[in-house]
Amino acid sequence: MDFRDHIRVISDFPKEGISYKDITTLLKNGEMYQVAINTLVEKIKPWRPDVIVGPEARGFLFGAPVAYALGVGFVPVRKPGKLPAKTIGETYDLEYGFDTLEVHADAIQAGERIVVVDDLLATGGTMLATANLMKKIGADVIGMGFLIELTVLNGREKLMDYPVFSLVEY
Amino acid sequence: MDFRDHIRVISDFPKEGISYKDITTLLKNGEMYQVAINTLVEKIKPWRPDVIVGPEARGFLFGAPVAYALGVGFVPVRKPGKLPAKTIGETYDLEYGFDTLEVHADAIQAGERIVVVDDLLATGGTMLATANLMKKIGADVIGMGFLIELTVLNGREKLMDYPVFSLVEY
Numbered sequence A, B: 001m002d003f004r005d006h007i008r009v010i011s012d013f014p015k016e017g018i019s020y021k022d023i024t025t026l027l028k029n030g031e032m033y034q035v036a037i038n039t040l041v042e043k044i045k046p047w048r049p050d051v052i053v054g055p056e057a058r059g060f061l062f063g064a065p066v067a068y069a070l071g072v073g074f075v076p077v078r079k080p081g082k083l084p085a086k087t088i089g090e091t092y093d094l095e096y097g098f099d100t101l102e103v104h105a106d107a108i109q110a111g112e113r114i115v116v117v118d119d120l121l122a123t124g125g126t127m128l129a130t131a132n133l134m135k136k137i138g139a140d141v142i143g144m145g146f147l148i149e150l151t152v153l154n155g156r157e158k159l160m161d162y163p164v165f166s167l168v169e170y
Helices: A030-047 A058-070 A125-136 B030-047 B058-070 B125-136
Strands: A008-011 A019-022 A051-055 A073-077 A087-093 A098-104 A113-121 A140-149 A164-169 B008-011 B019-022 B051-055 B073-077 B087-093 B098-104 B113-121 B140-149 B164-169
Touching: A030 A058, A030 A113, A030 A140, A030 A164, A030 B058, A030 B073, A051 A058, A051 A125, A058 A073, A058 A113, A058 B030, A058 B058, A073 A098, A073 B030, A087 A125, A098 A125, A113 A125, A125 A140, B030 B058, B030 B113, B030 B140, B030 B164, B051 B058, B051 B125, B058 B073, B058 B113, B073 B098, B087 B125, B098 B125, B113 B125, B125 B140
Parallel strands: A051 A073, A051 A113, A113 A140, A140 A164, B051 B073, B051 B113, B113 B140, B140 B164
Antiparallel strands: A008 A019, A087 A098, B008 B019, B087 B098
């Protein structure tokens, strides 16, 4: 069983030269989707997380079912202006320009054990910003799990402070 | 057990006069989140869906775990430009202006039984657009489930062609 058989690769999306990994073909296969979530859960469970954190929007597709399966809370990390209560933000550099992520200031209790889940580890920029955001609100990031890792982009280097795993590498 | 005890109400978000229902307080409570998903699953299971469909982004937080728990596929409905393969779109009116939703043209097989899941039924505009999108790709919407329903906005009237349920009403 190879998750790669269920991930569609699309050339030149969102721009020329990028070979996009399309997870929707995996999501629509109920059996494979369940296996993917169960595999993430198996790997994350020994970390005994109190909360799963996932960035908008594709992170919700993996983080939310993992939280549900583990019976722990899920905390969404969102783009600016989406969260209704008091937020804390973290701005980070993109290839061109910058972006900001936000989390509710009261989303996590100090000392809670956090595992971050996302569909894809690419450059690690979003993940590092998410980890920094967690630090700001006093939470302890004990690991990160991804469905896909694009190894050539060296995301792990940026995330050296954290245990990281992925289910498939490209 | 009342889900309302775990939903935070925030005044004047995203604009004055709106009393926003904040689901993040429910999501971060692992036990309550699990109960909410299990309750949705119990109600949806008798419809024997082949696929759960959920609109970006909060629809992912409920639709994805429901699909996982049922062992069926999940199909995301997204804003324009987010889906990498060939899409079909549906444009619908907002209070000011309009919006468009997209789904992959090959996301669903003709005749598949679809249940749409979202966090909130308000005016029903997004849901009607989602149902129309499903019709366009030949799928059969057999029902819709929501965590929250704002009854004063009469969303059900727009969705009269479909069985609709919600777990809490305001």
